[in-house]
Amino acid sequence: MRLGLMAVPAVFFAVFFAYPVVSIVGRGLETGGGSRFGRIGEVLGRADIQGVLWFTTWQALASTVLTLLIALPGAYVFARYEFPGKKLLRAALTVPFVLPTVVVGTAFLALLGRGGLLDDLWGVRLDTTVWAILLAHVFFNYAVVVRTVGGLWSQLDPRQEEAARVLGAGRFTAWRKVILPALAPSVAAAALMVFLFTFTSFGVVQILGGPSYATLEVEIYRQTAQLLDLPTAAVLTMVQFAAVGGVLAVHAWTVRRRETALRLVDPAGTSRRPRGGRQWALLGAVLGTIALLLLVPLGVLAERSLSTSGGYGFDHYRALATIDEGGGVFLVPPLDAVGNSLRYALVATLIALVVGGLAAAALTRRAGRLVRGFDALLMLPLGVSAVTVGFGFLITLDKPPLDLRSSWILVPLAQALVGVPFVIRTMLPVLRAVDGRLREAAAVLGASPLRVWREVDLPLVRRALLIAAGFAFAVSLGEFGATVFIARPDHPTLPVAVARLLGRPGELNYGQAMALSTILMAVCAGALLLLERVRVRTTSAGEF
Template sequence: MVLAGPEVTTAKGAAARARPRGRRHTAVRLALMAVPVAFFGVFFGYPVAAIVGRGLRDGGRWQLGRAVETLTDPGVLDVLWFTAWQAAASTVLTLAIALPGAYVFARFDFPGKEILRAVVVVPFVLPTVVVGSAFLALLGRGGMLDDLWGFRLDTTVWAILLAHVFFNYAVVVRTVGGLWCQLDPRQEEAARVLGASRFAAWRRVTLPALAPSVGAAALMVFLFTFTSFGAVQILGGPRYATLEVEIYRQTAQLLDLPTAAVLTLVQFAAVAAVLALHAWSVRRRESALALVDPARTARRPQGPGQWALLAGVLAVVAVLILLPLGVLIERSLAAPGGHGFTFYRALQSAAGSGGTFLVAPLEAVWNSLQYAAAATAIALVIGVLAAAALTRRAGRLLRGFDALLMLPLGTSAVTVGFGFLIALDEPPLDLRSSWLLVPLAQALVGVPFVVRTMLPVLRAVDERLREAAAVLGAPPLRAWREVDLPLVRRALLVAAGFAFAVSLGEFGATVFIARPDTPTLPVAVARFLGRAGALNYGQAMALSTILMLLCAGALLALERFAPRVTGAPADRPGGF
């Protein structure tokens, strides 16, 4: 149709108004990006570049020949291959086991649900050395399987894969289930009314809506298992090594910084490629969704099939999650003279640590809580700004930003920790004596969780609601407060809980920068495990149990007091 007269004037006027509005939106996104970009540039990019430069530069010249030599080494190629395929296998296995759990926690209502939902997150924050020890007690020589059936899985890849599922089960349940519980079930019911089978309705309606969350969960699981360290080192023995294990060996044991730097760059490049692919695929799957109060979507199981699914998920949680945690608690109470609180009482004084600590080991609890609270505040500010900038599709300047935010999860914690010591030791960034050094390092790991938790929900908010608020004269801040905040408050608290939990359990970078007089719980556990003797081992298990209970308590409180979504778009006719 050809426009003429007043219609042409109206079209031109609309286009003229759209251009400054688009430029204004782009300017707002760039302003939101400024703080996260500066944060990651100073506290991630600069330290990593400093340690890599220290390893690959000698006398002012780059040792590029060392990179070729390292990458053609057959042993290194074997490490690269094992790292990639075990990460892929761990991701597939975790999704297969955890997706039914995500559905059960999102759609079913049953006694003890809140407690179990908090408990399944606990393994994610436990130090890997502790989890490795617990799995050895189950799967290794003299463990439960060995005692009962003479069957062992230690030093096999199956032990590594099971430990990875143990760690990452909560990632899928919380990331996918957090969105699943807010999807309006009436959309799937409408498809069934129109003749679709239950599976066809789920595949055509629910699965496309969940695809961004499933992709985000798979990405995080792959990154965590690709950079796996403690579980592989303890359960795999000398036969298996990931890139992270090899970087640690080259750095701490062989003092070969050039080889470690090359491997760090390889790991960095591989993670960057995966993140770029994920960012591209997510943009192709995004769509606005109708979100409702999670309390309206959960109901008691109906029929034998749903009850069997609930029973199966509870059995998986009992065997995969609760059994190793039970072993951990039992070992913290198994004193030489019989079960009791001997190891816990020994934590109250520095003398009981046998010279391992300058202060009472129990002070590590207070230190960890302070550091985690500060790290959570930093991660929320940086993560929410970044997620808000990424909410709408943007131009080329923002296309790699999403992937950039995830890079700390795929970079060697050894590299980051050493980089902090090397790079942040001169004015104006001389932070070696500052207590902020630890929460800054922990926040680097917390920010990706905030972004990945907030982004699917923010992008699911119907854009027309924001536009309606703008038409009614609401400025951007008020529109966000009135439209977005009521829908994302629960996701914001879930993000805060995740950031707090991972900060409590962060070990890789913290072990290099925590001061001797202010140890964190994971650092204290590692120090006890590094010393021989039943008392040291028992105190390590006692501190690990305290860490587990702190995490479970925080997450349980979050589940209980998190506000429910009100005024969701689906409350109005047509889902708008």
């Protein structure tokens, strides 16, 4: 049964991830019919490359710790408190996660750079410093922690903590002894995703770091696109691949040691309005953090989309519906990118849910090294250069029976590669928390494995499945690194269209880029708000 569930995810990753990545790396290491593995030591011995490796590692660790410290209170507030506008704010939290990194970098420059908000108010500039990079990473990944950890936290039975308090444990002791061990797998999963995204950070570092800072991803892009040095880029890709594999192995070992069965309840019954000054203060602090760190940059983008030389208006939005006949960058009106992105994202979400759901079901129970290695393999797309994946698609998927280079499905396939790990990491902690005796009882009563899944597992994980769908849809909307190489000129996605507009001078191009970014924010917020409404209906229908 387990091997059958693993078959589809294994084939998917072998064909659309392992094959393209291995092919592009192999091509970079071969020349004249011979192997160039001797280049590995030469590249890694360079002082500039060692500096890139060191900065990549420590900034990812710092970004992960800072994100957890800032976002865990938010996860608690959204899991346990009810307050006006909660659903809308929960949907808005995920919007930063889908924005193209170029746009976010520009927004943070407007806040932290020359002439930005801090410069105007206090004469402080943080651009070209590591603090700007760290704050932008928290901006991106805040929702990862809130939705991943908060999703499980809201389903934990609060009576377990109350029982510990009755037995004499203090508030902090009860949290440390009861809640923290239960949340450990979910926190570890969130930390893993944040680390992988910041370890492979590209646009944020390139724009905010200036010439002083570069991650492996930035250096791979520079070696590939600017210096045309494929051997060096291949070596760096292998280093990145090995580092990510090591992180995933450590993660699998630590999570396996913390796995436990939990009592899950309806999340609607675990949240309530804040009581007392301390709880209201915590809610105020979390809402203030969200406003300053997340909503202000988004507000800057919206303001710039409306700002024209003649004042505020919708000129940039109207221009999106036309084609620039004077040497423009699009074969179609830029507004067409909205429909393209929605169609691609929906297909990518469906693929990610099928592949990720099957993989999560296969990984539910403890297993040997083969299955644990399979778990780590499924997370590798988060840590492998999107530049490598994009180039790999172009050079491998161009011959029968996989001649897909001219097919529209290529873009959703690339986007689904990034969405699958989110589906797995969101669903797996909840699946593993289901008491195995429920499955055993259903099987003893004659239920088939499929019916056991439908009658026991699915009702408990339906909420996690919807959260996973939201993440997959969001990352598909905002995927840029691989899509920029494979999206057809007459079918651009929103991030690709934004990048093309930002790459051309002129006030109109910049304003159109900000307008498209604002549309992307609105589409994402609307989709996630709709998902929240569906989630509320399903949970209120008595599924738990």
